[in-house]
Amino acid sequence: MHFFRLRLVAALLLGITLISIASTYFDVLAHKHTLRSDLARRTQWLAAGLQPQIEQQLTMGAKMDWPAMLRALRLHSDQPAMAMFDTGGKLLASTGDDALPWQALPAGLLKRALMLNKEEGAFVRIPDALGEAGENSGSASNSRNNGTSSIRSWYEDAIPLRNGAQTVAVLLLMTDAEYIHTEGTEVWRRSFLRILAMVVLVVVVTLFMVRWFLQKPVVRAADWLRRLRHGEADVEEGASEFGYLVPLAKEVASLAENLTHARLAAETEARLRDRGEHVWTADRLAVHVSERLGSDRLLVVSNREPYMHVRHGRGTECIVPPSGLVTAIEPILQACDGTWVAHGSGSEDALFVDQHDRLRVPPDERRYTLRRVWLSPEEEAEYYEGFCNEGLWPLCHIAHTRPIFRASDWSCYKSVNARFAEVLFEEMRGMNHPVVFVQDYHFALLPRMIKQVRPDARVAIFWHIPWPNAETFGICPWQAELIDGLLGADLIGFHLQAHCNNFLETVDRVLEARTDWEHFSVRRNGHHSVVRPYPISVAWDEQKSAAEPFRSDDAAVDVNERNLLLAKIGNSTTEEYACAINRTSESALAVDSLHRELGIEGKRLLLGVDRLDYTKGIVERLLAIENLFQRYPWYLEQIVFVQIASPSRTRIPSYARLRLQVKETVERINHRYALSHWKPIILIERQCSHCEVERFYRAADLCLVTSLHDGMNLVAKEYLAARNDGDGMLVLSHFTGAARELRDALLVNPYDTEQVSEAIHSGLRMSPAERRLRMQRMRQRVKEHNVYRWASDILTDLCAVQIEDELLAVSLNRAHRKLA
Numbered sequence: 051m052h053f054f055r056l057r058l059v060a061a062l063l064l065g066i067t068l069i070s071i072a073s074t075y076f077d078v079l080a081h082k083h084t085l086r087s088d089l090a091r092r093t094q095w096l097a098a099g100l101q102p103q104i105e106q107q108l109t110m111g112a113k114m115d116w117p118a119m120l121r122a123l124r125l126h127s128d129q130p131a132m133a134m135f136d137t138g139g140k141l142l143a144s145t146g147d148d149a150l151p152w153q154a155l156p157a158g159l160l161k162r163a164l165m166l167n168k169e170e171g172a173f174v175r176i177p178d179a180l181g182e183a184g185e186n187s188g189s190a191s192n193s194r195n196n197g198t199s200s201i202r203s204w205y206e207d208a209i210p211l212r213n214g215a216q217t218v219a220v221l222l223l224m225t226d227a228e229y230i231h232t233e234g235t236e237v238w239r240r241s242f243l244r245i246l247a248m249v250v251l252v253v254v255v256t257l258f259m260v261r262w263f264l265q266k267p268v269v270r271a272a273d274w275l276r277r278l279r280h281g282e283a284d285v286e287e288g289a290s291e292f293g294y295l296v297p298l299a300k301e302v303a304s305l306a307e308n309l310t311h312a313r314l315a316a317e318t319e320a321r322l323r324d325r326g327e328h329v330w331t332a333d334r335l336a337v338h339v340s341e342r343l344g345s346d347r348l349l350v351v352s353n354r355e356p357y358m359h360v361r362h363g364r365g366t367e368c369i370v371p372p373s374g375l376v377t378a379i380e381p382i383l384q385a386c387d388g389t390w391v392a393h394g395s396g397s398e399d400a401l402f403v404d405q406h407d408r409l410r411v412p413p414d415e416r417r418y419t420l421r422r423v424w425l426s427p428e429e430e431a432e433y434y435e436g437f438c439n440e441g442l443w444p445l446c447h448i449a450h451t452r453p454i455f456r457a458s459d460w461s462c463y464k465s466v467n468a469r470f471a472e473v474l475f476e477e478m479r480g481m482n483h484p485v486v487f488v489q490d491y492h493f494a495l496l497p498r499m500i501k502q503v504r505p506d507a508r509v510a511i512f513w514h515i516p517w518p519n520a521e522t523f524g525i526c527p528w529q530a531e532l533i534d535g536l537l538g539a540d541l542i543g544f545h546l547q548a549h550c551n552n553f554l555e556t557v558d559r560v561l562e563a564r565t566d567w568e569h570f571s572v573r574r575n576g577h578h579s580v581v582r583p584y585p586i587s588v589a590w591d592e593q594k595s596a597a598e599p600f601r602s603d604d605a606a607v608d609v610n611e612r613n614l615l616l617a618k619i620g621n622s623t624t625e626e627y628a629c630a631i632n633r634t635s636e637s638a639l640a641v642d643s644l645h646r647e648l649g650i651e652g653k654r655l656l657l658g659v660d661r662l663d664y665t666k667g668i669v670e671r672l673l674a675i676e677n678l679f680q681r682y683p684w685y686l687e688q689i690v691f692v693q694i695a696s697p698s699r700t701r702i703p704s705y706a707r708l709r710l711q712v713k714e715t716v717e718r719i720n721h722r723y724a725l726s727h728w729k730p731i732i733l734i735e736r737q738c739s740h741c742e743v744e745r746f747y748r749a750a751d752l753c754l755v756t757s758l759h760d761g762m763n764l765v766a767k768e769y770l771a772a773r774n775d776g777d778g779m780l781v782l783s784h785f786t787g788a789a790r791e792l793r794d795a796l797l798v799n800p801y802d803t804e805q806v807s808e809a810i811h812s813g814l815r816m817s818p819a820e821r822r823l824r825m826q827r828m829r830q831r832v833k834e835h836n837v838y839r840w841a842s843d844i845l846t847d848l849c850a851v852q853i854e855d856e857l858l859a860v861s862l863n864r865a866h867r868k869l870a
């Protein structure tokens with residue numbers, strides 16, 4: 051810093067001095083120019099006055115007494131010295147400065163005036179020896195040189211004098227111009243003093259600014275970086291340390307975050323190794339997948355995009371849509387990079403892509419590429435709302451909403467699948483053996499379309515919703531085409547074995563294909579598709595989990611109590627437990643603050659988090675809450691049920707009806723039981739960010755997942771993953787895929803209102819020890835079967851798929867012929 055200051059001062063000194071010298075130089079030039087013009091004008095003006103007087107005398111023909119005439123004309127001592135010359139350059143007379151050696155003056159100006167026959171003027175420098183004579187001259191009195199200068203400046207003005215048409219003499223006026231030089235020197239002297247004062251001032255102010263605005267933030271930032279390196283500071287705190295250097299702060303903060311992340315990841319790995327645990331983490335997945343993929347790149351395709359740009363007030367906001375699929379796939383892409391192709395459905399999406407409709411996401415980290423595909427409003431209506439969500443969605447979910455199949459929707463579904471295929475081919479250009487991971491029922495035809503053009507691609511499709519039995523699927527008029535499209539994939543994934551069974555049965559019934567029940571695969575037209583269950587899950591943050599002082603592993607359950615509890619779990623308990631929530635002080639504060647925001651201090655919080663979808667059993671859940679108050683009125687004023695309902699597919703009539711039904715039911719129950727200071731149900735009908743929902747998860751004494759039918763349901767797993775304090779309880783529908791794994795949840799039939807209310811009652815009065823034990827086991831399951839493991843299982847199986855050479859050659863030939 052010291053050296054920096056020295057250099058800064060030196061640079062400032064040099065810079066300011068040079069600039070000031072240059073500016074003074076031009077000032078002096080301008081000033082001299084003005085003085086010289088002024089002097090020349092004055093002399094010429096005087097000469098112009100004298101000339102007619104002399105010429106008049108000449109015309110009168112009198113014999114001229116030149117010395118007398120000049121004396122008569124020179125009225126004042128401060129007028130210029132004058133001399134008269136004949137046309138041969140001979141001095142006739144002079145006045146005003148007798149000592150001026152008029153004869154020795156350079157003759158150039160006289161000659162020029164005579165030759166051109168007009169007045170001529172010029173500045174001349176005359177050696178002081180000549181000029182000293184002028185000391186006595188009144189004309190030079192106001193600009194006396196004190197004798198130090200050896201040369202003196204003069205302005206000489208020569209005017210030809212005529213008698214009639216003939217030039218008979220020349221009048222020469224000499225004005226002392228030395229004062230111009232003296233004034234220039236004076237300006238330089240004043241400027242020097244000004245420059246000196248300015249340099250001192252600028253240096254002092256700059257040093258002061260450097261100290262306050264540069265040195266202090268730099269020292270603070272350096273201190274923060276040092277503490278961060280030693281793990282004593284956190285990343286958020288850093289931005290404030292940088293003060294006004296915000297852009298730099300952002301970059302350094304993200305660098306620091308990466309370093310912190312890398313260090314924590316290394317610690318996590320070491321801890322897991324030490325405990326002999328094989329838990330999948332984002333970092334393990336990244337390494338694993340990149341080893342499997344080698345130079346190949348991962349392409350993911352889904353209808354829903356992970357980031358949507360939407361209008362927000364006057365600006366734009368980037369949101370993550372409420373989607374289980376996004377929750378699951380996002381961590382994989384973040385871990386492995388690659389390209390995610392999806393429908394650009396945000397109102398402002400087009401403003402954020404490059405000329406190839408691509409952008410890097412997440413917006414702050416840019417870890418993978420999102421390629422947006424545009425759909426017209428008609429396509430959205432027919433493909434997405436129509437065929438996908440009024441047809442396939444109710445077809446595959448047994449929730450008693452009748453599927454609607456329209457030929458126009460089907461034809462649009464086909465063309466949108468083909469559009470996505472084209473985009474994928476563009477993204478695959480230049481790639482050998484691309485790996486494509488297709489998502490969900492929106493793209494059943496895509497695997498076949500991809501293979502027809504790129505038989506070298508490895509293609510997997512994961513069906514995120516249930517696959518119903520063969521009879522039910524047979525309701526769809528285009529079941530054969532859908533199944534044929536799916537069988538283009540090398541790997542077809544479902545959540546559950548039961549869905550795989552249903553799928554194989556449907557294939558058996560609908561198509562000419564060889565189903566192999568032993569290895570769960572289908573062979574059709576020489577192509578081989580493997581069908582496997584991969585129960586999807588959520589990201590598990592081992593670092594957060596380990597950072598929590600009260601960990602599930604440390605749950606205060608001793609071995610005997612644990613065995614007793616294990617024997618008891620499954621039977622309903624009758625004792626009333628004091629269910630004081632034993633939280634860490636940090637999480638207790640967070641919970642208190644949420645309770646205060648909601649105005650429910652001191653109450654126990656029950657939570658539901660869903661998209662507003664008829665498969666989620668929201669109305670049935672509300673009825674179960676009502677039933678709870680009927681049967682156990684002491685819960686009145688003691689509990690509050692918060693339902694977060696994100697609007698979904700709002701243009702579809704069945705969804706619009708559901709929304710009304712939910713609102714009416716909430717209002718009716720609230721009307722029935724609410725008191726002035728308490729209401730039993732709070733409905734939050736908007737999309738909440740992941741962070742917001744996490745606060746609710748951490749505060750909820752009980753989470754209710756009562757879907758009528760659900761492929762997996764990730765809310766149940768998210769709730770468990772969020773409960774680092776090891777507390778809470780889950781009421782879970784039998785008809786979710788999650789129920790197959792989370793056997794320690796309070797499992798219910800959502801249609802059985804009394805059973806659900808009874809489960810809520812059991813959950814609320816369950817002993818802390820039992821709660822913790824159940825939560826511990828469920829959390830362990832989610833931890834071990836997290837989404838990184840899910841992704842690794844699918845991608846490992848997909849990368850292991852043998853693309854049979856012979857078959858590939860035949861298909862490639864066919865594909866090339868088609869293209870030709």
Ligand code: F6P
Binds near residue numbers: 353
């Ligand atoms: O479960 C199927 C699914 O596509 C999920 O990925 C997601 O939770 C939900 O449907 C989202 O639906 P949409 O994309 O239509 O809003």
